[in-house]
Amino acid sequence: MSRGVGRIQRHMEYIANTIEAMLDLLEIIQNLPAARNRDLVALLAIGCLVALSLLRVMAAARKLLAHVHAWGRHTRHGLRENGGGRSRAARHARRGRTRLKIRFEVEHEHEREE
Incomplete structure (x- = not known):
């Protein structure tokens, strides 16, 4: 209280x-x-x-x-009215990593592995 x-x-x-x-x-x-x-x-x-x-x-x-x-x-x-938290995309966007950046990172990670 x-x-x-x-x-x-x-x-x-x-x-x-x-x-x-x-x-x-x-x-x-x-x-x-x-x-x-x-x-x-x-x-x-x-x-x-x-x-x-x-x-x-x-x-x-x-x-x-x-x-x-x-x-x-x-x-x-970051809680919503129904009790849930932020979506994964919203959490990443909050840190400045948009969907495009994440896709770029994933693609380049695959290139590094090969």
Whole structure:
């Protein structure tokens, strides 16, 4: 796991714990008999909504990071979407040896053997 994903995971856990604490406080305040608690309930409800939206943003960021990490791995190792590697021709071309050069080398190798 890369460092960025671990950090996001910790933030998501922190936000989830914050939401749970806010919901607990909301329940306690709703059970109190005072009428002026409406303001506190409204503030806590807004806080819960903000924390939930942050949690969704963090989840999207984690998904994006995982996608970027996988994409970079595919790029570095020449992997294709279906899991296969580069073709033989693509590997040679990457090293600057096109099909024509390879054929030339093979033909001259046969001449040297004879």
